[in-house]
Amino acid sequence: QMATETRTHGDYTVGWICASSIERRAAMAMLDELHEPLPTPEYDRNIYTLGSIGKHNVVIACPPMGTAAPYIISMTNIFRAINFSLLVGVGSGIPPDVRLGDVVVGTLEGHNPKEMMLNPLVEAENSVHVETWAATPPQPLLEALKKIKTEYELSGSRIPEYLERLKRDSPALASRYLKSDSLQDLLFDADYGHVTPDFANLSFIPREENDCRFCDKTMTVKRKPREMRVHYGLIASADREIKSAPLRDRLCRNFGGKVLCIDMDIARIKILFPSHYPCLVVRGICDYADSHKNMEWRDHAAIMAAAYAKDLLHEQDLQILEWLTPVDYGPRHRDFLRRWQPETGLWLLDSAEYKTWLSTKKQTLFCPGDIGSGKTILTSAVINDVKTRFQINPVVGIAYIYCDHRHKETQQIDELIASILKQLTQKLFSLPDCIRQMYEKHKYGQTRPSLNEILGVLHTIIGEYSRVFIIVDALDECPTSSGCRQTFLKELSNLQNQFGVNCFATSRLDPDIIAQFRTNSISLEIRENAKDVQLYVKRYMEQLPAFTELDQWQQETMLVKVLEHVDKRYDLA
Ligand SMILES: [Zn+2]
Numbered sequence: 001q002m003a004t005e006t007r008t009h010g011d012y013t014v015g016w017i018c019a020s021s022i023e024r025r026a027a028m029a030m031l032d033e034l035h036e037p038l039p040t041p042e043y044d045r046n047i048y049t050l051g052s053i054g055k056h057n058v059v060i061a062c063p064p065m066g067t068a069a070p071y072i073i074s075m076t077n078i079f080r081a082i083n084f085s086l087l088v089g090v091g092s093g094i095p096p097d098v099r100l101g102d103v104v105v106g107t108l109e110g111h112n113p114k115e116m117m118l119n120p121l122v123e124a125e126n127s128v129h130v131e132t133w134a135a136t137p138p139q140p141l142l143e144a145l146k147k148i149k150t151e152y153e154l155s156g157s158r159i160p161e162y163l164e165r166l167k168r169d170s171p172a173l174a175s176r177y178l179k180s181d182s183l184q185d186l187l188f189d190a191d192y193g194h195v196t197p198d199f200a201n202l203s204f205i206p207r208e209e210n211d212c213r214f215c216d217k218t219m220t221v222k223r224k225p226r227e228m229r230v231h232y233g234l235i236a237s238a239d240r241e242i243k244s245a246p247l248r249d250r251l252c253r254n255f256g257g258k259v260l261c262i263d264m265d266i267a268r269i270k271i272l273f274p275s276h277y278p279c280l281v282v283r284g285i286c287d288y289a290d291s292h293k294n295m296e297w298r299d300h301a302a303i304m305a306a307a308y309a310k311d312l313l314h315e316q317d318l319q320i321l322e323w324l325t326p327v328d329y330g331p332r333h334r335d336f337l338r339r340w341q342p343e344t345g346l347w348l349l350d351s352a353e354y355k356t357w358l359s360t361k362k363q364t365l366f367c368p369g370d371i372g373s374g375k376t377i378l379t380s381a382v383i384n385d386v387k388t389r390f391q392i393n394p395v396v397g398i399a400y401i402y403c404d405h406r407h408k409e410t411q412q413i414d415e416l417i418a419s420i421l422k423q424l425t426q427k428l429f430s431l432p433d434c435i436r437q438m439y440e441k442h443k444y445g446q447t448r449p450s451l452n453e454i455l456g457v458l459h460t461i462i463g464e465y466s467r468v469f470i471i472v473d474a475l476d477e478c479p480t481s482s483g484c485r486q487t488f489l490k491e492l493s494n495l496q497n498q499f500g501v502n503c504f505a506t507s508r509l510d511p512d513i514i515a516q517f518r519t520n521s522i523s524l525e526i527r528e529n530a531k532d533v534q535l536y537v538k539r540y541m542e543q544l545p546a547f548t549e550l551d552q553w554q555q556e557t558m559l560v561k562v563l564e565h566v567d568k569r570y571d572l573a
């Protein structure tokens with residue numbers, strides 16, 4: 001289903017790179033939610049699909065038909081918050097360990113990367129250049145890999161579950177991508193070559209027809225059937241298609257027999273990468289790089305790789321975050337922000353007080369204001385400004401709350417703190433163990449964690465960031481009953497003093513709340529600002545035909561006169 005909420009380029013943190021439309025469709029089939037497209041520059045010819053998997057917003061990038069590879073640099077320039085990319089597609093497996101339909105994840109575990117990189121195999125005769133390549137996944141991704149490996153050993157993968165769901169939700173796609181009984185995993189002896197079907201009058205045999213129907217099945221290696229497996233290890237990238245078992249085996253020996261997969265797309269994609277680009281290669285195995293290589297397994301292999309990538313991103317995080325609190329301030333924020341006119345509120349964003357608050361750790365900026373002074377819209381402008389500055393910085397955490405007396409159920413101290421915790425967790429790639437432990441502890445008894453438990457976890461999570469911004473609108477709407485507001489103010493002040501958090505808060509002119517911010521914070525009163533009103537008036541007049549007909553001198557005189565009245569009203573003249 002299409003989500004209607006507006007998102008920006010900065011909301012996307014994971015790149016998913018495909019080399020063909022088959023891989024792209026497999027990736028799309030694994031999205032939990034499809035998002036509306038965002039504008040991209042005309043020169044960028046990548047095909048982008050946006051969506052989410054678990055708590056991650058994902059950009060699927062695919063080159064347009066007939067071109068070599070998607071332009072990663074271009075993608076990361078447009079979607080600047082992307083932390084890393086997954087390269088998800090198909091590749092050739094190296095027997096005997098790897099079989100068709102398996103998944104190989106490129107890692108350098110147990111290998112010396114330099115040693116492995118130094119020995120490319122160059123076969124002049126076959127004009128092929130092969131080297132091992134495992135990109136450097138960022139630390140959080142390595143941790144997610146470790147976690148998923150343990151999970152698979154303990155309780156198996158969720159891949160069958162995803163495929164089952166695909167069958168239910170999109171039968172047409174499923175019939176194409178899921179394994180049918182006709183699909184056989186035949187591994188022929190290395191010295192037994194493929195027998196090309198003898199179509200009498202055809203000089204060209206379509207790839208789809210070039211299957212092994214004429215090959216002698218007694219020449220296959222006998223193996224016990226087994227379930228699909230995920231392997232972690234070396235992936236070799238070749239710049240030509242390899243369709244020869246002897247060449248494949250020579251290559252494998254050259255790399256110490258450690259190669260699990262040969263891939264062709266990476267070599268093309270790789271040259272377009274900035275060096276040390278953080279990414280992870282995931283390949284579904286569709287052939288054995290021998291002369292029998294054909295297209296039969298390609299679709300299925302593509303969906304297996306995509307399903308594994310989904311599992312890696314999914315990790316059941318979302319469920320736990322929802323359990324923390326179902327409250328999401330995002331829609332309300334976007335609604336307020338839409339009503340904001342960027343020129344207004346500049347007096348705040350340009351003020352010395354605001355700039356000091358932004359640049360200094362452990363600062364609180366308190367902005368009291370009268371009813372109707374536009375506090376909430378200004379808060380949305382502040383959130384927007386902080387997000388624009390820091391959203392793509394992985395070590396800066398941002399959380400915000402719009403207090404609203406109409407939403408009583410969300411205005412309880414546990415919910416408020418849990419919401420801050422949820423927002424700060426969402427930015428981390430994988431769910432920290434402390435949250436998982438809290439969840440495990442409470443889920444069976446269906447109990448809720450105490451405020452102290454939530455606070456303890458929150459303090460740990462804040463430690464993951466070098467800076468944290470917490471923005472709270474309308475503190476006066478936070479209820480005083482059962483000490484909610486009092487506790488909330490106390491905890492905010494504690495976060496500032498003990499953990500160096502930057503808080504921004506607005507409130508009506510409530511003496512109790514103002515007293516709380518008397519020490520340890522900067523205050524800046526929000527008034528129905530004269531400058532903002534001037535701007536409105538000026539803009540309004542500029543649209544009047546009678547005004548635009550005046551010459552410039554007359555216009556200016558008129559403006560000065562009108563604005564004098566505005567100033568008088570606001571006592572600023
Ligand atoms: Zn064959």
